Amino acid sequence: MNNIVDIAKQIFENQPFSKDIGAKLDILDNDNIQITIKLNNRHKQQHGFAHGGVISYLADNCLTFAGGIALGGDALTAEYKINYIRPSVGVMLLAKSHPLSVGKRQSVCCAEIFDVDEKGERSLCAYAVGTIVKTGE
Amino acid sequence: MNNIVDIAKQIFENQPFSKDIGAKLDILDNDNIQITIKLNNRHKQQHGFAHGGVISYLADNCLTFAGGIALGGDALTAEYKINYIRPSVGVMLLAKSHPLSVGKRQSVCCAEIFDVDEKGERSLCAYAVGTIVKTGE
Amino acid sequence: MNNIVDIAKQIFENQPFSKDIGAKLDILDNDNIQITIKLNNRHKQQHGFAHGGVISYLADNCLTFAGGIALGGDALTAEYKINYIRPSVGVMLLAKSHPLSVGKRQSVCCAEIFDVDEKGERSLCAYAVGTIVKTGE
Amino acid sequence: MNNIVDIAKQIFENQPFSKDIGAKLDILDNDNIQITIKLNNRHKQQHGFAHGGVISYLADNCLTFAGGIALGGDALTAEYKINYIRPSVGVMLLAKSHPLSVGKRQSVCCAEIFDVDEKGERSLCAYAVGTIVKTGE
Numbered sequence: 001m002n003n004i005v006d007i008a009k010q011i012f013e014n015q016p017f018s019k020d021i022g023a024k025l026d027i028l029d030n031d032n033i034q035i036t037i038k039l040n041n042r043h044k045q046q047h048g049f050a051h052g053g054v055i056s057y058l059a060d061n062c063l064t065f066a067g068g069i070a071l072g073g074d075a076l077t078a079e080y081k082i083n084y085i086r087p088s089v090g091v092m093l094l095a096k097s098h099p100l101s102v103g104k105r106q107s108v109c110c111a112e113i114f115d116v117d118e119k120g121e122r123s124l125c126a127y128a129v130g131t132i133v134k135t136g137e
Numbered sequence: 138m139n140n141i142v143d144i145a146k147q148i149f150e151n152q153p154f155s156k157d158i159g160a161k162l163d164i165l166d167n168d169n170i171q172i173t174i175k176l177n178n179r180h181k182q183q184h185g186f187a188h189g190g191v192i193s194y195l196a197d198n199c200l201t202f203a204g205g206i207a208l209g210g211d212a213l214t215a216e217y218k219i220n221y222i223r224p225s226v227g228v229m230l231l232a233k234s235h236p237l238s239v240g241k242r243q244s245v246c247c248a249e250i251f252d253v254d255e256k257g258e259r260s261l262c263a264y265a266v267g268t269i270v271k272t273g274e
Numbered sequence: 275m276n277n278i279v280d281i282a283k284q285i286f287e288n289q290p291f292s293k294d295i296g297a298k299l300d301i302l303d304n305d306n307i308q309i310t311i312k313l314n315n316r317h318k319q320q321h322g323f324a325h326g327g328v329i330s331y332l333a334d335n336c337l338t339f340a341g342g343i344a345l346g347g348d349a350l351t352a353e354y355k356i357n358y359i360r361p362s363v364g365v366m367l368l369a370k371s372h373p374l375s376v377g378k379r380q381s382v383c384c385a386e387i388f389d390v391d392e393k394g395e396r397s398l399c400a401y402a403v404g405t406i407v408k409t410g411e
Numbered sequence: 412m413n414n415i416v417d418i419a420k421q422i423f424e425n426q427p428f429s430k431d432i433g434a435k436l437d438i439l440d441n442d443n444i445q446i447t448i449k450l451n452n453r454h455k456q457q458h459g460f461a462h463g464g465v466i467s468y469l470a471d472n473c474l475t476f477a478g479g480i481a482l483g484g485d486a487l488t489a490e491y492k493i494n495y496i497r498p499s500v501g502v503m504l505l506a507k508s509h510p511l512s513v514g515k516r517q518s519v520c521c522a523e524i525f526d527v528d529e530k531g532e533r534s535l536c537a538y539a540v541g542t543i544v545k546t547g548e
Binding site: 354357 | 425426428429432440455456462463464465467469470475488490493495504536
Binding site: 026041043045 | 148151152153154155156157158178180181183188189190191192194195196197198201204211213214215216217218219220221224
């Protein structure tokens with residue numbers, strides 16, 4: 001495990017909202033990170049599906065970490081767009097993100113958010129694209 | 138208070154995640170709705186600002202309610218885009234949304250998310266635009 | 275007419291594609307710029323409406339100029355999102371843009387693209403939001 | 412060549428703006444379509460790069476055709492978002508698009524727009540994601 005991955009894990013640990021919402025960060029390799037949330041009733045909207053705000057959190061944060069790792073340091077999501085594709089009716093949400101481009105100061109990343117059912121089968125639930133900018137410069 | 142506003146308030150009450158995140162819905166009139174969150178430590182990211190996921194929740198849900206009221210019934214956000222403008226350092230986030238267009242089945246809405254400081258002064262924190270689609274048809 | 279407005283007009287004159295597509299730039303004041311295209315058959319798609327590419331050109335360029343004037347120099351659109359609201363069936367397209375926020379290096383702007391009929395009446399045809407970044411730094 | 416591909420080619424031929432801008436449609440298979448433009452001076456902006464409006468046209472139209480073929484008929488782009496990644500300095504632009512999801516009435520598609528240099532080498536120039544809706548229903 002290299003240094004930037006350690007830094008990323010530390011940053012994630014220092015996010016109270018990520019802890020509060022029950023999210024876990026998993027860094028597969030420098031180009032692929034994923035965040036998961038085991039769904040409980042508190043994550044739902046009025047029809048029993050995962051709330052769009054939960055899915056948006058995953059998109060936003062997954063993009064930030066994929067971009068931050070690609071840029072080699074602390075970063076923030078400057079903007080993103082999300083398309084909801086189908087309602088989340090499963091037991092877990094899993095978000096994956098990787099960079100489409102990496103420059104000196106910013107990276108464009110995309111993220112897939114999957115609904116995972118009891119058998120572990122994934123369906124694409126939402127798709128996001130955003131701009132991640134290096135901070136502290 | 139008319140019927141669609143009652144329905145909207147009932148839907149909001151039936152969203153466990155809105156309750157969990159500490160959000161309150163305020164319907165000013167049929168064309169202007171707002172949602173607020175009093176910020177605590179649990180809403181923060183690693184630098185002490187409100188987490189992008191909290192701001193995204195506000196954008197997503199505010200767009201849904203503005204669109205749903207405009208369309209006259211239960212609705213969902215099909216997609217949206219958000220630009221983060223400045224970090225939220227205040228004590229409250231306030232999101233306002235209104236429709237830019239209303240058709241039979243869908244509405245395009247925009248939302249402003251304001252950071253509110255201790256004196257009640259607002260700064261634009263993020264801006265979102267999205268498509269809201271009527272459900273149950 | 276101040277200096278930045280002169281610079282903006284000069285930049286517009288130096289865009290071969292703006293000339294090719296038949297666009298005209300009109301700067302109302304530093305916070306409001308508009309670009310128009312008188313519609314001919316060559317601007318159309320298969321149903322006789324203005325092509326999405328023409329509307330997108332207007333969104334893209336209008337955002338760039340509004341942002342560039344706000345930032346005080348040459349600029350480019352880093353990203354934008356557009357919602358098409360209704361088909362353009364009129365004789366002219368008119369795009370207006372203004373900044374939602376202005377920083378040192380970038381500005382978030384929104385743009386409205388109106389369809390204008392023979393009587394000069396405007397209908398909102400599309401809405402765009404984007405990030406404009408100062409160049410040459 | 413199947414029927415929907417024939418229909419798509421016919422629709423493209425009936426777009427005056429696609430002809431005017433010098434675009435060519437190439438359908439590789441039902442899940443992959445591409446549109447190219449050989450760049451001339453008239454496609455440029457003030458720095459000699461392809462104008463964002465030209466790149467946007469490619470994104471918009473490529474998304475529409477990928478979505479329309481996936482949906483099995485005439486379609487329109489309801490909204491999209493584009494990130495410009497690097498300036499186009501080559502001799503041709505090539506846009507590719509495929510669906511991320513396909514429903515009864517709408518499809519979410521993504522598009523890559525490549526800058527192609529004199530040796531035929533491609534660089535990612537822009538990335539777009541949008542919603543394509545079936546028409547005539």
